[in-house]
Amino acid sequence: MLDESTRWQAVLAHDGRADGLFVYAVRSTGVYCRPSCASRRPRRDRVAFFASAAAAERGGYRACRRCRPNELAPPDRWIEKIRRACVYLANVEGHPSLATLAARLGGSPYHMQRNFKRIVGLTPREYAEACRLRKVKRRLKEGGDVTTAVIDAGYGSSSRFYERAAPKLGMSPSTYRKGGAGMSIRYTIVDSPLGRLLVAATPRGVCAVAMAAADAELERALASEYPAATIATDEGALAKWTTRILAHLAGRRPRLDLPLDVQATSFQWQVWKALGAIPYGETRSYADVAKAIGRPTAVRAVARACATNPVALVIPCHRVVPTGDGLGGYRWGVARKKRLLSSEARGLLTKARNQHEETRRT
Numbered sequence: 001m002l003d004e005s006t007r008w009q010a011v012l013a014h015d016g017r018a019d020g021l022f023v024y025a026v027r028s029t030g031v032y033c034r035p036s037c038a039s040r041r042p043r044r045d046r047v048a049f050f051a052s053a054a055a056a057e058r059g060g061y062r063a064c065r066r067c068r069p070n071e072l073a074p075p076d077r078w079i080e081k082i083r084r085a086c087v088y089l090a091n092v093e094g095h096p097s098l099a100t101l102a103a104r105l106g107g108s109p110y111h112m113q114r115n116f117k118r119i120v121g122l123t124p125r126e127y128a129e130a131c132r133l134r135k136v137k138r139r140l141k142e143g144g145d146v147t148t149a150v151i152d153a154g155y156g157s158s159s160r161f162y163e164r165a166a167p168k169l170g171m172s173p174s175t176y177r178k179g180g181a182g183m184s185i186r187y188t189i190v191d192s193p194l195g196r197l198l199v200a201a202t203p204r205g206v207c208a209v210a211m212a213a214a215d216a217e218l219e220r221a222l223a224s225e226y227p228a229a230t231i232a233t234d235e236g237a238l239a240k241w242t243t244r245i246l247a248h249l250a251g252r253r254p255r256l257d258l259p260l261d262v263q264a265t266s267f268q269w270q271v272w273k274a275l276g277a278i279p280y281g282e283t284r285s286y287a288d289v290a291k292a293i294g295r296p297t298a299v300r301a302v303a304r305a306c307a308t309n310p311v312a313l314v315i316p317c318h319r320v321v322p323t324g325d326g327l328g329g330y331r332w333g334v335a336r337k338k339r340l341l342s343s344e345a346r347g348l349l350t351k352a353r354n355q356h357e358e359t360r361r362t
Contacts, residue, residue, distance in 0.1 A: 005322035007049050010035045012287050012323060013297045017119075023050050023069045025061040032056040037067035044324055078115040081105050085116060089128040098124060118297050122267060130265060185226055186234035189215050190242055193249050193343070194336045198222065199242050200231075205259030206241060209311040211332040225310070245313055251347035254280035258314050267298075271305035278319045281344040285323040307331055319344075 010018035018035035025032035026042045032050065033039060050056040053063065053070040063070040085105055089096070096104075101124055102112040116124050185207065187200035192211070198218040200208040208225065212218045223231060235242075247253040264272065270293045277292075278284050284292075290302045306317040312332055318340045322328045330337035 004049060005324045005326055005328065007035070008044060008047070008324040009287060009299045009322065011047070012041060013290075013299050014038065015297070023053055023056050024048070025050060025056050025059065030061055031064050032061040032069060033064040034067040034069045037064055037069075039064065039066055078107075079119060081107065081112075082116055082119045085112070085124065086120065086127065089124060090131040092128075095128065117295065122301075126266060183226060183229035185222070185229050185231045186237050187219075187222060187231065188233060188235045188238045188242060189218055190246070192246060194332075194339060197242075197245070199238050199245060201238060201241065202261045205261040206311055206314060207261045209245065209314055211312055211336060248313060249343070251343065254347070256314055256316075258311075260311060260314065262310050267301065268305045268308065271302050272309065272315045272317075275306070275309075275316050275320065278316060281347060283319050283321050283341065286320055286328070287323050289320055303329070313340075 007018070007022055007024065009015075011024050014036050016036040021035075023032045023034060025048045027046045027048060028042070032053070048059070050059060050061075057063070057070070085101060088101070088104065098109045098113055102109045105112070107115075113123060116122070116127070120127055122130070183202060185200055185202055187198055187208070189196055189198045191197070194211050195213050196211065196215055196218060198208060198210045198212075198215075199206065200222055208222055210218055210221060212221075241258055244253060244256065244258065248256045271289060274289050274292045286299045286302045286306075287296070290296050290298045293302075295301075302320075306320050307329060309315045309317045309331065312318075318330060318337045320328070321341075327334055327337050327341070
């Protein structure tokens with residue numbers, strides 16, 4: 001069963017994958033539609049959801065003449081094409097062009113690109129790069145040497161790999177092959193308004209900021225992320241960054257800029273950069289973020305990128321909420337997300353009041 005927030009996101013995205021799962025009705029017009037209907041999106045407060053066309057008609061609504069939701073949904077012919085494209089890109093040698101992919105599977109390069117992004121959330125090139133990087137990771141974890149792993153994955157040369165994919169590992173390929181062996185990670189755990197707060201960093205920057213009820217839970221998660229790294233507590237080395245984070249939580253430091261050393265795909269970086277642009281005390285919907293990065297249909301992929309954020313607060317994924325009611329999910333607990341948003345709203349209000357008082361005095 002899809003909750004109302006997920007249904008509304010599907011309606012906003014004209015998501016054809018949701019056709020047949022539910023219909024939505026507009027109270028002001030008395031019409032019900034498929035999620036993928038090309039009609040203008042209604043206001044959220046005028047929308048009701050029904051499990052089927054029959055249920056909507058029992059509720060007094062009539063079928064849309066444009067998308068005909070009371071008829072069997074025509075199959076999306078692109079779904080099978082894109083499935084075959086994914087299989088091909090995951091196994092092909094070299095770097096096939098978009099024109100080659102379109103000629104092989106049918107359709108124009110434009111429509112191949114457009115529908116691939118609509119269904120997968122990535123471009124064909126980004127998907128192929130992700131597949132190749134996954135092959136490299138698998139080879140390295142199996143103990144193979146770096147050059148062989150790179151060539152076997154289809155990069156053609158080590159230079160191409162280091163130019164395009166190595167930065168996404170977050171460490172050198174040889175270090176990754178050893179499960180993080182040779183990495184030095186220091187961490188500290190302190191009290192915060194949201195429970196116990198872990199801050200961990202490599203010499204290059206912060207690699208983890210996490211919250212939990214107990215220290216043991218935080219330490220287990222850090223060790224699982226970097227199983228072969230050298231991990232040790234070091235309060236002194238992290239005192240400056242920890243102080244900044246606590247000041248941010250207290251509302252004394254609305255902008256939190258810290259050097260980061262985290263692993264991410266290019267899509268995750270796009271999303272995380274957009275999150276960093278959300279002003280303190282404000283929120284954006286997952287659909288808003290998807291539009292901000294130029295991928296309006298990638299709402300679910302945006303939600304996944306938020307859920308995999310390893311540095312709480314520094315990348316403010318708590319400021320992203322569903323378009324409808326509710327707060328949505330949060331890696332460190334919805335209760336903490338609620339407190340964070342309430343605290344930021346109060347901080348913004350206090351700042352406005354102080355500025356008003358200062359203006360009155362002058």
